[in-house]
Amino acid sequence: xxxxxxxxxxxxxxxxxxxxxxxxxxxxxxxxxxxxxxxxxxxxxxxxxxxxxxxxxxxxxxxxxxxxxxxxxxxxxxxxxxxxxxxxxxxxxxxxxxxxxxxxxxxxxxxxxxxxxxxxxxxxxxxxxxxxxxxxxxxxxxxxxxxxxxxxxxxxxxxxxxxxxxxxxxxxxxxxxxxxxxxxxxxxxxxxxxxxxxxxxxxxxxxxxxxxxxxxxxxxxxxxxxxxxxxxxxxxxxxxxxxxxxxxxxxxxxxxxxxxxxxxxxxxxxxxxxxxxxxxxxxxxxxxxxxxxxxxxxxxx
Numbered sequence: 001x002x003x004x005x006x007x008x009x010x011x012x013x014x015x016x017x018x019x020x021x022x023x024x025x026x027x028x029x030x031x032x033x034x035x036x037x038x039x040x041x042x043x044x045x046x047x048x049x050x051x052x053x054x055x056x057x058x059x060x061x062x063x064x065x066x067x068x069x070x071x072x073x074x075x076x077x078x079x080x081x082x083x084x085x086x087x088x089x090x091x092x093x094x095x096x097x098x099x100x101x102x103x104x105x106x107x108x109x110x111x112x113x114x115x116x117x118x119x120x121x122x123x124x125x126x127x128x129x130x131x132x133x134x135x136x137x138x139x140x141x142x143x144x145x146x147x148x149x150x151x152x153x154x155x156x157x158x159x160x161x162x163x164x165x166x167x168x169x170x171x172x173x174x175x176x177x178x179x180x181x182x183x184x185x186x187x188x189x190x191x192x193x194x195x196x197x198x199x200x201x202x203x204x205x206x207x208x209x210x211x212x213x214x215x216x217x218x219x220x221x222x223x224x225x226x227x228x229x230x231x232x233x234x235x236x237x238x239x240x241x242x243x244x245x246x247x248x249x250x251x252x253x254x255x256x257x258x259x260x261x262x263x264x265x266x267x268x269x270x271x272x273x274x275x276x277x278x279x280x281x282x283x284x285x286x287x288x289x290x291x292x293x294x295x296x297x298x299x300x301x
Contacts, residue, residue: 032132034119036141038164038213045116050106051139052116055088058128063144068115075108075115084126088117097125133212140212149192149213154285155277157192158185158241162275164215166197166207171217175224177202181246185277186255189237190286196233198242206233211289239280243269252278 034041036057044053055075058064067076078085087096090110095102102125109116119139123130129142149160162185177200184198193209206219219230240261242251253263269276 032137032139034139034141035212035214037143037145037160038209038215040165043114045109045111047106047109051119052106052109053119053122053141055115055117058122058126058141058143064126073110086125088115090115095121095125138212142213146213149209151288151290154190154192154283155279157285158187158195158277159275161187161192161195161209161215162277164209164213166205167214167216169217171205171220171229172222172225172227174199174203174220174222177224182242182244184240184242186235186238186240188235188287189239189254190284192285193287193289194233206230239283241277243276250276252276252280254280 032051034044034051034053036053039057041053041057044051046052055066055077063080064077065080068074069076073090075088076086085098088108091107093104093107095104095108104118104121106118119130119141122128122141129140129146131140132138133140145160149157149164151157180200180202182198182200186196186198188194195207195215197205197207199205202222202224204221204223205217207215208218209215217230219228219232221228221232234257235255236257238255240251240253240255244250248268249266250269251263251266253261253265255261264280265278
């Protein structure tokens, strides 16, 4: 993965005013919801009509490395390749980027032991992809994990997909069963952006990953309530990954259109409740999506 691809910053970000992206234009305007890699940042805060998110929300092993000095109250982070090095101090409206002072449109905030930084700084300095969706009043922030999900190696993309928050939408909440002992994922052959999640056999949910990097529920079968919602998908061939965490066993293999399974491997993972996807010999990715263009010019709410 090349970091350069991620320095596709919103054109015109520096020209945004308080009436534009990531701000509230009046007391009646609701602050936008913020999603980082598909996960809602429920603790995002607004200061002087600027939206700030937790720096830790940007944690991405392919991207940033963090450090904190409690004596100086300076938070430091750098890209994995050390191309960008940043220092921030609580309460200050400047940051040090590669040794140079850079102004920030809102002061850094420390709240509950966590550092919050303005979204504009993320896009302008860190090279994260940021886009505002007016129809949902929603801000989407993407780190390199998004590129992996949409275009990267199939096995790695499936791992990212497994970790996405699952958006239920209008579907009824499934009723709870007893003795949860396993969970499993089924992906169509060659795909990472569609999957069925099996929650110990008590419920099955089919999800599709949208452009915003969110896993949206499209079909659900609740075995406990004996209730179905949505449209069940039909996979011609698929692969499965089952984590029997109560017994400490993980199985994976392939499955035909009739549901007949062929186990390819079984082992005991080092950690239970972990998302695991194994490479399947001969399988090639078929659902990679081209990277969307960065939004151009000013985007008004």
